[in-house]
Amino acid sequence: MTNLDPDKIKVILATDCGSTTTKAILIQYVDGEYRQTHRGEAPTTVEKPFADVTMGVVNSVTEIAELAGRRLVGDDGRIISPATDTEGCDIYISTSSAGGGLQMMVAGVIAEMTAASAKRAALGAGSIVMDVIAANDGRRPHDQIQRIRDLRPDMILISGGTDGGTADKVVQISELVAPAKPQPRFGSDYSMPIIYAGNKDARESVSEVFSEGGFDLQIVDNLRPVLERENLGPARDKIHDIFLEHVMAQAPGYDKLMGWTGAPIMPTPGAVGDILQTVARLQDINVVGVDIGGATTDVFSVFDETFNRTVSANLGMSYSISNVCAEATMPNVLRWVPFDMNERELRNHVKNKMIRPTTIPQTREALMFEQAVAREALRLAYKQHKEFATTLKGVQQQRTVGDTFSQQTSGKTIVDNMALDLLVASGGVLSHAPRMHQTAMMLIDAFEPEGVTMLAKDSIFMMPHLGVLSSVHPKAAEQVFDRDCLVYLGTCVCAAGQPKPGKTCFKYELTGDRTASGEIVGGQMELLPLAEGESGTITLSPSRGIDLGEGPGKKVQRSVRGGTVGLILDGRGRPLELPEERAACQSTVQGWLDALDVYAEDKEPMAV
Amino acid sequence: MAKAYTPGLLVTRHKKHRIMRRLPIAGDVQVKVGDTVAADDIVAETNLPGDVHPVNLANSMSLPPADVVGCMLKSEGDPIALNEPLAQTKGLFGMFKNTVNSRYEGTVETVSPVTGQVIIRGAPLPVQVRAYMSGTVVDVREHEGCEVEADVAYVQGIFGVGGETQGCIKLACTSHDQELTKDRITDDMEGSIIIGGARMTVDAIRRALEVKAAAIISGGIDDQDLKELLGYDLGVAITGRENLGITVIVTEGFGEISMAERTYEMLKEFEGREASVNGATQIRAGVMRPEIIVPLDAPPAAAAEGKFEEGQLEIGRMLRVIRDPWFGMIGQVSGLPAEPHVLGSGSKARVLEVTFPSGEKAVVPRANVELIEE
Amino acid sequence: MKRVLVALLLLACLPVVAHGQTVTLAAPSNVTAQDVPDDVGNQVALKWDLSPEDRADADGGRSVTGYVIYRRVVQTGDGLESGAETPSGSGVMAFADDFDYEANQPVGTVPYSVASFLDENVEGGVSYMYAVAATGPGDTFSTLAVTAMPVVPTMEYINQGKIWFLIIMLLISVVIIYFVFYAKRGGQIKVRPIAGLEAVTEAVGRSTEMGKPVLFVPGILDINDIQTVAGITVLSNVARTAAQYDAELKVPTARSLVMTTARETVEAAYLGEGRPDAYNEDNIYYLTDEQFGYTAGVQGVMVREKPAACFYMGAFYAESLILAETANSIGAIQVAGTAMPSQLPFFVAACDYTLIGEEFFAASAYLSNDPEQLGSLKGQDVGKVIAALLLVLGCLFATLSGIFRDSSTLQNVNGYITNNVLGEDGLVPEWMLAAELDQTQEAEQSAQPAGDGGGN
Known part of the structure; x- marks a missing residue:
């Protein structure tokens, strides 16, 4: 399907079929580069009474066609491809998260080893992992069986054992799954796909276990052939295949849609992961992306070309807002709010937001509170991500006598805020904040970046489209990502270490499109103007014990890029600590908000 | 755009209501199309496969897994009682035999030569599905379940805990804005559905539990009270499986909020009638709200047609603001500006103008109102 | 008169x-x-x-x-x-x-x-x-x-010479008791993560994944050696993890009593994890008392069964490197723990993780998370800090008083530390005693004439 010559692709049409809206974008080759030119939106039509996803697609594409003055949908109701000078597109691609996306259950032998690898494979493929079954998950076998019974996954991924390793444990896990007879979400004529990606010596026994009972067993290479190495590719590809063949085929209209696309339809989060990986690879940077929704928060990271994705179920801004407050605890949420609030009333507000998730904050106070909740949701999601994104566990270590007093365990997180270059935000509360300053502040407070980090937001949630595009035409995807997808908020310079309040934290000197110099004291934040399109070089001289990227006290020189917010200098130190005492905390937070001009009332508000 | 779609909770005096009663797994449906069923009639029945108990015989007999099969005293499919011998080792010259007795009752399901594990399945668990709502069976799906239909008065609540139950409607408050406190609940409310007015207190719910009421319904509840009742802070609004012994439904929201007058008046009218209630709430894709269903003997002669199209925002419609600063207040749409408006929070959003009964006017985002269906 | x-x-x-x-x-x-x-x-x-x-x-x-x-x-x-x-x-x-x-x-x-x-x-x-x-x-x-006067020998309840000993002991006891109560009341006592113990789950998990046994060597000394006891504590934890992870645990021992203890410990651990069916007594066995006979036996197990994780916890002598190198050659994760200073370098070099001396003994507090043990561990640490501080102070004053010989203050302080704190001269410093003595003598002298007069 994708044997097109990338150089000949000039017009690209992409859609993302979300659970409520279908978004379409048009990318065209203009003046030697790829640009996103038009976009359209229409309600998704998967559910009754329409029950045909292509209707929504055609509606959204028609909107683009009107805007672009280019005929895209033919008389037969199909998208016109290939393109001529005036009509059609060279390639049409799509992602989908309609109908709740791809829901999986994964199983492995040891939760921290093969089961973790299986989870990584499933998450990386863009699925929602409903549960992880492992021999050591602390549940009794009948509890595990009960759990498998209760879940209604679209497919199951079973892994376990190194090649030549344990066979009976893998068979044991299979023997739990088979009698539980998990029911698929779609109809009873759907046979449950099982992907086996474990010990190759156990393949035969596993096949035997699943030979009866209406399972569709697919065998791929072991995703952990030895404990020292992960091989997620084959399992991930198989998940995509099954997603298309089985899951999508069950959703109304998808069979038709699949015939239109020039590349396989991908689950939306999988596509987001792909674009971030592509960008990280092409620009040689480390990227963290976050998508905070009403119910869940997705965190993606690429560090040294290792991709990780986590989905924090129950950390979100509407359906899950009450859970965020419960998990983070109210005092932790309230520390970001610079005024007093009645806790009882607040608890009721939170619950009311939960049961009426579509409401929006009307007053400034309500907005500040909601953004405080967002900070905590992001912080918790990022914490979960750090715990999950680790080096492999169960690996033999090589030691010398020099390691006597510095023995490190394996399985340390690979998320390193100091090495982070780009932080991309998307999701309502972040991308629709009235002022970009608020988005920037939420990101800095929640993620606590260190050193020099670019902040950006996804303008119209274009990342899924570009993710699929990156599998066909990475260069075009990267160009559009950089120019049209991201809205750069600016660069933040954050000191790591614990600076003394009021004492010099670091000195800076900015040259380039703007010049400035001065010093930041401990606990201080400052915003320097550096507009979009402007750039410069900043030289930083941190005080003793303060690290800005080259080690404590070492001088740093970095090029910085401006954005809608500017250049943010943060001397609060890391890990970020707020005063315990309520009044002191309020005045401190107010000080930071004032310094960054976060809630300016007289400024022109941003469009929603 | 003079019209906008803003869904509200359904409160209606008459509706043809159809419910699906489904078995978790295939089983027997015991009714046929056209049958009249009462709320607590059993409409379908099945047996859930029993619990599964794996027994590691290889370990308990110190045998290689492959030898386990040869030592089995029971073969696959055989029933086995508690403490009945399950397997026996060959022993040495017929001596020193080691016998393993079953610690579970059930059926030997599988014997694995790979793991040396025997799986014993416990006795099947009977599952019965009741009609839940009195009505007529209109459709039967072989082995799966049936659909029951009835003419009902129907009230959707906003949030509830606890599952399906039935009882007689009894009013505990005298007006829609009266708090439902402990002293309003009397001993004669056993098995009934208690209707309150405004906020209900946790003490009232406890008292209702004491008198063994089936359900308790009011306008609002304090989150703190809910937490006390459940024993934990509810994180995600997916409820219905709590084992409280009572179903709790709030019709409006959390905090000091009165039940909508219309809802209250309607329930008052039905005092003494049998009703079915379900507290199950699921606020996710595929939203589920708690419900109060009052089956009617006959559809009202002339069901008054609403003068407005369902779900359409129009000038003159009654609505309720569902977010602070005017949370819970009811008013009438008095303006629908087409242009987005800058809110106090700094966001730009589509808004409407609402006039409260006091004459006060307010501008609120359209996302923050809920139509009152008439 | x-x-x-x-x-x-x-x-x-x-x-x-x-x-x-x-x-x-x-x-x-x-x-x-x-x-x-x-x-x-x-x-x-x-x-x-x-x-x-x-x-x-x-x-x-x-x-x-x-x-x-x-x-x-x-x-x-x-x-x-x-x-x-x-x-x-x-x-x-x-x-x-x-x-x-x-x-x-x-x-x-x-x-x-x-x-x-x-x-x-x-x-x-x-x-x-x-x-x-x-x-x-x-x-x-x-x-x-x-003699001029009769003498009555009396029993003293406090040995003034050891009063410093008492003070320091009381101080440390109070600190330990404080921390025990602190921990019992739910106070958080942070024990530095000991990499070797954190790695237990990893090593056992590796065994499960690879379908290989876990080998635990409790040293070659008998159960009366404190290191063996510490090793058995760690064994209990390893056995619990093995029960959870469903891994096979093998414990060859060099002493019959150690075998018995190990069996009891492992069985209790399996029982505690609700997996009594997974416990196999035959996996904990006695080899020989002979040091190298035992070593050869353990090596044989390693080469034949290729365990994926090896633990050495106890007292080791010359066999340490033989064992560690053999297990390294079969690609096992190795965790060692011993208080034998001469063997530690070998373990550190050949093993993935090593518990060194104190760490090894602190393991039981760390593993059990029992407030009493944690509290006393913390208290002992404070005691060590006090001892270290005294050492530093003593060295400092000894050096200073050696340099400034004229300073009577320095000499007094130095003397006090040497004779009173470390020696047996009691709480009151010597120079103060001397001054006191002078005073009494003076007083006696001034009182003398009257006494003389009375005597005659």
């Missing part, structure tokens, strides 16, 4: 005559007896001035060859209960005029030129009078020199 006068009179006309012996030598003088402080009351120290004749003659001979010490119990009712009222010379009541040197058994003798004696054979609470006589060749004696 009258009684005193009579005693004086009697002493003055003491004609010192006896039966078989000759009393010719000059007597020692100024005999004093003192209760030894800070004891249980069974010692009295005597001092005297040497006899004037205690010196070598021109021809090398000696007229005084030693001293004999006599003791008398002073009966109550002798009118001498109150020593303070007894003027010098009142010994007449205890030692008769016609004292028979030979018939009376001396409590001790000392050679010439020695002017002190420690009587370690007295009873607390009893009044004693002492007399010392010089003795020479041929049963020659001097007259008895009697």
Whole structure:
């Protein structure tokens, strides 16, 4: 399907079929580069009474066609491809998260080893992992069986054992799954796909276990052939295949849609992961992306070309807002709010937001509170991500006598805020904040970046489209990502270490499109103007014990890029600590908000 | 755009209501199309496969897994009682035999030569599905379940805990804005559905539990009270499986909020009638709200047609603001500006103008109102 | 007073005559007896001035060859209960005029030129009078020199010399008790993560994934060695993890008692995890007491069964590197723990993780998370900090006082640390005692004339 010559692709049409809206974008080759030119939106039509996803697609594409003055949908109701000078597109691609996306259950032998690898494979493929079954998950076998019974996954991924390793444990896990007879979400004529990606010596026994009972067993290479190495590719590809063949085929209209696309339809989060990986690879940077929704928060990271994705179920801004407050605890949420609030009333507000998730904050106070909740949701999601994104566990270590007093365990997180270059935000509360300053502040407070980090937001949630595009035409995807997808908020310079309040934290000197110099004291934040399109070089001289990227006290020189917010200098130190005492905390937070001009009332508000 | 779609909770005096009663797994449906069923009639029945108990015989007999099969005293499919011998080792010259007795009752399901594990399945668990709502069976799906239909008065609540139950409607408050406190609940409310007015207190719910009421319904509840009742802070609004012994439904929201007058008046009218209630709430894709269903003997002669199209925002419609600063207040749409408006929070959003009964006017985002269906 | 006068009179006309012996030598003088402080009351120290004749003659001979010490119990009712009222010379009541040197058994003798004696054979609470006589060749004696006052050895409840020991011990005990209570009340005590113990789950998990056993070697010493005990604590944790992870655990032992203990421990651990069916007694077995026989046996297990994780927890000698290298060659994760300083480098170099000495013993607190153990661990750490601080201070003052020899303050401090804190001189510093002594002497001197007047 994708044997097109990338150089000949000039017009690209992409859609993302979300659970409520279908978004379409048009990318065209203009003046030697790829640009996103038009976009359209229409309600998704998967559910009754329409029950045909292509209707929504055609509606959204028609909107683009009107805007672009280019005929895209033919008389037969199909998208016109290939393109001529005036009509059609060279390639049409799509992602989908309609109908709740791809829901999986994964199983492995040891939760921290093969089961973790299986989870990584499933998450990386863009699925929602409903549960992880492992021999050591602390549940009794009948509890595990009960759990498998209760879940209604679209497919199951079973892994376990190194090649030549344990066979009976893998068979044991299979023997739990088979009698539980998990029911698929779609109809009873759907046979449950099982992907086996474990010990190759156990393949035969596993096949035997699943030979009866209406399972569709697919065998791929072991995703952990030895404990020292992960091989997620084959399992991930198989998940995509099954997603298309089985899951999508069950959703109304998808069979038709699949015939239109020039590349396989991908689950939306999988596509987001792909674009971030592509960008990280092409620009040689480390990227963290976050998508905070009403119910869940997705965190993606690429560090040294290792991709990780986590989905924090129950950390979100509407359906899950009450859970965020419960998990983070109210005092932790309230520390970001610079005024007093009645806790009882607040608890009721939170619950009311939960049961009426579509409401929006009307007053400034309500907005500040909601953004405080967002900070905590992001912080918790990022914490979960750090715990999950680790080096492999169960690996033999090589030691010398020099390691006597510095023995490190394996399985340390690979998320390193100091090495982070780009932080991309998307999701309502972040991308629709009235002022970009608020988005920037939420990101800095929640993620606590260190050193020099670019902040950006996804303008119209274009990342899924570009993710699929990156599998066909990475260069075009990267160009559009950089120019049209991201809205750069600016660069933040954050000191790591614990600076003394009021004492010099670091000195800076900015040259380039703007010049400035001065010093930041401990606990201080400052915003320097550096507009979009402007750039410069900043030289930083941190005080003793303060690290800005080259080690404590070492001088740093970095090029910085401006954005809608500017250049943010943060001397609060890391890990970020707020005063315990309520009044002191309020005045401190107010000080930071004032310094960054976060809630300016007289400024022109941003469009929603 | 003079019209906008803003869904509200359904409160209606008459509706043809159809419910699906489904078995978790295939089983027997015991009714046929056209049958009249009462709320607590059993409409379908099945047996859930029993619990599964794996027994590691290889370990308990110190045998290689492959030898386990040869030592089995029971073969696959055989029933086995508690403490009945399950397997026996060959022993040495017929001596020193080691016998393993079953610690579970059930059926030997599988014997694995790979793991040396025997799986014993416990006795099947009977599952019965009741009609839940009195009505007529209109459709039967072989082995799966049936659909029951009835003419009902129907009230959707906003949030509830606890599952399906039935009882007689009894009013505990005298007006829609009266708090439902402990002293309003009397001993004669056993098995009934208690209707309150405004906020209900946790003490009232406890008292209702004491008198063994089936359900308790009011306008609002304090989150703190809910937490006390459940024993934990509810994180995600997916409820219905709590084992409280009572179903709790709030019709409006959390905090000091009165039940909508219309809802209250309607329930008052039905005092003494049998009703079915379900507290199950699921606020996710595929939203589920708690419900109060009052089956009617006959559809009202002339069901008054609403003068407005369902779900359409129009000038003159009654609505309720569902977010602070005017949370819970009811008013009438008095303006629908087409242009987005800058809110106090700094966001730009589509808004409407609402006039409260006091004459006060307010501008609120359209996302923050809920139509009152008439 | 009258009684005193009579005693004086009697002493003055003491004609010192006896039966078989000759009393010719000059007597020692100024005999004093003192209760030894800070004891249980069974010692009295005597001092005297040497006899004037205690010196070598021109021809090398000696007229005084030693001293004999006599003791008398002073009966109550002798009118001498109150020593303070007894003027010098009142010994007449205890030692008769016609004292028979030979018939009376001396409590001790000392050679010439020695002017002190420690009587370690007295009873607390009893009044004693002492007399010392010089003795020479041929049963020659001097007259008895009697102590001026009777002495009553007393039991002290506190040994002043060890008071610093008490203070430090109390301090550490209080700290430990504080932390135990703190931990019990739910206070958070952070134990530095010990990589070797964190790695237990990883190593056992690796075994499960690879379908290989876990090998646990509890050292080659018997259960009476504290390292073996610590090793068994770790074994309990390893067994729990193995039960959770469903891994096979093998424990070859070099002592039969260790085997029994290990079996009990492992069975309890499996039971605790609700997996009694997974416990196999035959996997914990005795090999041999012979050091290298045992080593060869364990090596054999390693080579044949290729365990994916090996634990060495206990006392090890020359076999440490043999074991660690063999397991390394089969690609096992290895965790070692021992308090044998000579073997630690080998383990560190060959193993993935090593618990070093203290860490090994702290393991049980770390693993159990039991507040009592955690609290005492923390308390002991504070004790170690105190000891380290004292060490640093001591070194500092010793160095300073060596450099500034003129500074009396420094000398005093140094002396105090050496003699009082570390030595047995009690709480009150020496220079203060000296000053006090001076004061009392001065006071005594100023009081003297009046006393003299009274005496005469």
